[in-house]
Amino acid sequence: MIDAWYPVGLISGLTREGRETLLMEQPITVRAGKTGKPEVVTADGRSLPIVERFGHVWTSLGTPEKDLFTIPEADHPERVLVDVGVVRVKCSPLRAVENFLDIAHFPFVHTDILGAEPHTEVEKYDVKIREEEDEVWATKVKFFQPQAAKSAEEGITTEYMYRVPSPTSSVLYKTCPPRPGEWDVICLFVQPLTETLCDVWPWMALFDEDTSMTDLIHFQQLIFLQDRSILENQIPARLPLDPGMETPTRADLTSIAYRRWLKQHGYTYGAELVAQ
Amino acid sequence: MPDLMPPRRERLEILGEVNSPSFVPWIKRHSGRLGLEASAFSVAPGRIGVTVAGQPDLIDALEVGCLLGPIDVWVSAIDRAPVADLI
Numbered sequence: 001m002i003d004a005w006y007p008v009g010l011i012s013g014l015t016r017e018g019r020e021t022l023l024m025e026q027p028i029t030v031r032a033g034k035t036g037k038p039e040v041v042t043a044d045g046r047s048l049p050i051v052e053r054f055g056h057v058w059t060s061l062g063t064p065e066k067d068l069f070t071i072p073e074a075d076h077p078e079r080v081l082v083d084v085g086v087v088r089v090k091c092s093p094l095r096a097v098e099n100f101l102d103i104a105h106f107p108f109v110h111t112d113i114l115g116a117e118p119h120t121e122v123e124k125y126d127v128k129i130r131e132e133e134d135e136v137w138a139t140k141v142k143f144f145q146p147q148a149a150k151s152a153e154e155g156i157t158t159e160y161m162y163r164v165p166s167p168t169s170s171v172l173y174k175t176c177p178p179r180p181g182e183w184d185v186i187c188l189f190v191q192p193l194t195e196t197l198c199d200v201w202p203w204m205a206l207f208d209e210d211t212s213m214t215d216l217i218h219f220q221q222l223i224f225l226q227d228r229s230i231l232e233n234q235i236p237a238r239l240p241l242d243p244g245m246e247t248p249t250r251a252d253l254t255s256i257a258y259r260r261w262l263k264q265h266g267y268t269y270g271a272e273l274v275a276q
Numbered sequence: 277m278p279d280l281m282p283p284r285r286e287r288l289e290i291l292g293e294v295n296s297p298s299f300v301p302w303i304k305r306h307s308g309r310l311g312l313e314a315s316a317f318s319v320a321p322g323r324i325g326v327t328v329a330g331q332p333d334l335i336d337a338l339e340v341g342c343l344l345g346p347i348d349v350w351v352s353a354i355d356r357a358p359v360a361d362l363i
Contacts, residue, residue, distance in 0.1 A: 243344050
C-alpha cells in the first residue's frame with residue numbers, strides 16, 4: 001500500500017506555513033511552495049511525489065507505479081465541484097471505505113434521508129473485480145431513498161454504481177434527479193493516519209444549479225457524521241480479511257469483493273488478517 | 277416473520293489456491309455458525325468439495341463467506357449444484 005496515492009489536503013486550503021499531518025504513521029507537512037504549487041515533505045526533509053486532482057493534494061510514501069485514477073464524468077463543465085472538507089474518524093481507513101460501500105445500512109443509519117423502513121431490501125446487483133482496470137465495481141444497485149440528494153424533493157428509487165479504484169478511495173455514481181441519464185459523482189477519499197485513525201475527505205461533482213454550496217456541504221457532512229458514530233464503535237477496529245466471525249450475505253457482496261481485492265494485492269494496512 | 281424456504285442440499289466445489297490445512301476446518305466452523313450441515317468433504321489440488329444442507333439463503337451466505345475465506349487461501353470461483361431434494 002505504500003506505493004499508492006493518498007489524499008493529504010485540499011488544494012484550496014494550502015498555506016505557506018503548511019499543515020502537519022500523518023500518512024501511515026509518518027509525519028508529513030503539506031504546504032504551498034514558493035510558486036504556490038503544493039509540496040509534501042517528510043520530517044527528515046524528503047520531498048514526496050504530488051498529484052493535484054479532484055480538489056485535493058495527493059501523495060505517496062513510495063514510488064507509485066501508475067498515475068492516480070481519473071473520473072472522466074467529473075470533467076463536465078456544468079458540474080458543481082464540492083470540496084466537503086475533512087472529518088477525522090477513529091477507525092481503520094479500510095473500514096471507512098467499506099462502510100461507504102454498504103448500502104444495507106442506509107435505512108437504519110441515515111433514516112428518512114438515504115433510506116427508510118420498510119424499504120430495507122437490497123435487490124440483487126452485479127459486482128466484480130475488473131482485471132483490466134484493476135478496480136472493484138458494483139453495478140445495477142437499486143435502492144429506495146426518501147431524499148437521495150439535496151436536490152431531491154421526494155422519495156425515488158435510486159440507481160448506484162460503486163467503484164474502488166485505489167485501496168482507500170471509493171467513487172459512488174448515483175441517479176441525478178434534475179438530470180436523467182447523468183450520474184452524480186460522490187467520492188470518499190481517505191487519508192490513512194494510522195491503522196485505526198483516518199481523515200476522510202468527501203468530494204462531489206454534481207449537477208445542481210439550485211442548492212447553495214453551503215447546503216451541499218452540510219448535507220454531505222450530515223451523512224458522514226451519522227456514519228462516524230457507527231464507524232468508531234465497530235469491533236474489531238481493523239477491517240477483517242477473514243470473515244470467520246461474521247456472517248456476510250448476498251447484500252454484502254461489494255464489501256466482500258473489496259476485501260478480496262485488498263487480499264489479492266496484500267493491501268493489509270488497517271486490516272485484521274485472522275478472525276479474532 | 278418471513279416464511280422459510282424448504283431446505284436444500286447442494287454440492288459446492290471451491291476452486292483456487294484452497295489447499296491450506298486451515299480451510300476445511302474453517303468451512304466446517306462457518307457452516308456450523310450458519311446452522312448448515314456440511315459433509316462429504318473432498319480435497320484435490322486446487323479444489324475442495326463439500327455437500328451442505330440447509331436454508332438456501334444460508335447456503336448463499338456460506339458461499340459469500342468462502343469467497344473471502346481465511347487469509348491463507350485464495351478462492352477464484354465456487355461452483356454450486358443441487359444434490360437432491362431433502363423432502
